[in-house]
Amino acid sequence: MRKVWIEAALNGAWSRKLQPGIPDTIEAIIAEGIACASAGATIVHIHAYDGGGPQTEDWQVYARIIEGIRNEVDIPIYPSYPAFTTSDPDADIADPTVRFAHIEELAARGLIDFTLVDPGSVNFTHTKTTSDASPAGTYMNPESHVRYALDLTKRYGLHPDFAIYEPGFTRAGASLARAAGCKAPIYRLMFCEGVAVGFPPRPYALAAYAALQEEVAPAAPWMIAAVNADIRPLIGATVARGGHIRVGLEDAPLGTRSTNLELVEEAVRMVREAGAEPATPAEMRQALAALG
Numbered sequence: 680m681r682k683v684w685i686e687a688a689l690n691g692a693w694s695r696k697l698q699p700g701i702p703d704t705i706e707a708i709i710a711e712g713i714a715c716a717s718a719g720a721t722i723v724h725i726h727a728y729d730g731g732g733p734q735t736e737d738w739q740v741y742a743r744i745i746e747g748i749r750n751e752v753d754i755p756i757y758p759s760y761p762a763f764t765t766s767d768p769d770a771d772i773a774d775p776t777v778r779f780a781h782i783e784e785l786a787a788r789g790l791i792d793f794t795l796v797d798p799g800s801v802n803f804t805h806t807k808t809t810s811d812a813s814p815a816g817t818y819m820n821p822e823s824h825v826r827y828a829l830d831l832t833k834r835y836g837l838h839p840d841f842a843i844y845e846p847g848f849t850r851a852g853a854s855l856a857r858a859a860g861c862k863a864p865i866y867r868l869m870f871c872e873g874v875a876v877g878f879p880p881r882p883y884a885l886a887a888y889a890a891l892q893e894e895v896a897p898a899a900p901w902m903i904a905a906v907n908a909d910i911r912p913l914i915g916a917t918v919a920r921g922g923h924i925r926v927g928l929e930d931a932p933l934g935t936r937s938t939n940l941e942l943v944e945e946a947v948r949m950v951r952e953a954g955a956e957p958a959t960p961a962e963m964r965q966a967l968a969a970l971g
Contacts, residue, residue, distance in 0.1 A: 682958035682966075683950045684923035686722040686902060687715035687943050691929030692734055692762070700938060701928045703728040705740065709747035714940045715927075716752040719947040719957040723748065723756045724929070736761050738784035745790045754960045755792035757840060758782060763824075764803075766816025775827035782828075786835040792964070793840040793865065794832040798825050798852035801844045804875045815874075818844075822855070829859035838967055839864045842904075845877045846891055853895045863970040866892060866901040867925060872908040872932070880910050889920050898970060905930040911949065918953035 689711050690701035702708045705728070712723045727740045745756045760779060761772050772778040785791045797820045804815045832839045841852040841864050849866060856864045868888045870880035878884030885903070892901050902923035903910050909932055914924055926942040928935060937945075947957050958966070 681918070681921075681955040682962050683918055683955045684721040684900070684902060684958050684963050685719055685943060685946050685950065686724060686904075686923070686925040686927070687712070687720040687939055688724040688904070688925055688927035688929035689715070689939050690726050690728070690927075692726055692759070693929070693933065694733070695731075697933050698928050698931075698935065700935065702939070703731045703734075705729055705743055705747070708744050711939050712744070712748040712754075712756065713751045715943045716748070716754045716960075718940055718943045720754065720943050721923075721958045721960055721963050723754055724759070724925075724927070725756060726759045726929070734759075736781045738781035741781060741785055742788065742790055745785070755963070757791050757793040757795060758785060760795055763819045764816040765819065775824045778824065779828055779831060783831055786831065786837060791837065793838050794828060794835075795842070796825060796828040796832070796839045796852070796864075797842045797844070797848070798855060799845060799848040801876050806873060806875045808875075822851075825851075825855055826859065829855055829861050833859050833861040836862065838862045841866050842869055843867060843877075843888070844869045844871070844906075846888065849888070849891050850895055853899075863899050863967065864896070866896065866899055867904045868892075868901060868922075869904050869906055870908050870910055870913070871906040874906060876906070880905065880908050880913055882913070882916060885913050885916055885920070889922070900966070900970075907931075907933050911945070914946065914949045915953045918950060918955050924950065 702711045726734045729740045741758050763772050800819045802817050843849050903917050904925035926946045927939050
């Protein structure tokens with residue numbers, strides 16, 4: 680029976696104002712990570728919070744969360760990294776050595792299996808924008824940052840996890856990963872509502888992404904994910920096409936009432952209904968090791 684990875688993205692950068700159910704303390708993130716892993720999640724993705732305030736990139740906070748989860752269950756966990764945008768430009772993170780410093784600290788300590796790399800830049804234009812609205816910000820990932828992150832990834836023998844917001848990100852990511860000589864990337868296909876980025880979660884969009892994936896990186900694993908969108912209608916077709924699944928309150932429509940645990944349990948059920956079985960972390964690691 681085919682094994683499908685289920686990633687649980689627990690919180691994101693939304694804050695409780697936009698997504699009220701997210702865990703935003705160290706203790707809550709640890710508890711939800713353990714619960715989701717126990718329910719069938721294969722991977723956990725986190726943004727770090729300490730005490731319910733704004734998210735932090737402090738590697739020590741990330742380490743406390745990762746170690747707290749792994750003290751109970753052995754599951755791959757990987758962090759986020761700070762967004763560099765035109766609407767909120769931070770001079771410090773314009774320097775990739777600063778932007779990815781916490782990832783280097785975590786990698787050096789053997790705490791992460793993947794690095795997060797977004798291989799391109801994009802305008803976060805709202806789908807319902809108006810003529811008098813302020814211009815949306817541009818999420819910036821200059822190629823110099825992508826190359827820096829991939830070099831870091833190679834140095835620590837990790838796999839890069841690509842967020843594919845636009846089809847061109849797949850092509851660029853594949854080219855840059857080959858140039859860097861790093862391990863096989865994981866391609867996370869982002870379906871968006873609310874922002875006019877890439878594709879909405881529609882069958883034609885999944886077909887287009889899957890066709891491009893087959894052309895430029897046919898052996899690499901890929902999964903579907905979302906920005907403020909419902910990807911559940913695509914889960915069956917994704918399993919049939921050989922893809923994997925990401926769910927969680929980071930990805931779900933804003934204001935979702937379900938918990939992370941409920942979203943993972945639902946994904947487990949839908950994967951089984953599609954004729955597959957959720958992969959264990961050990962099975963996922965074995966599959967990645969086979970790719971090199």
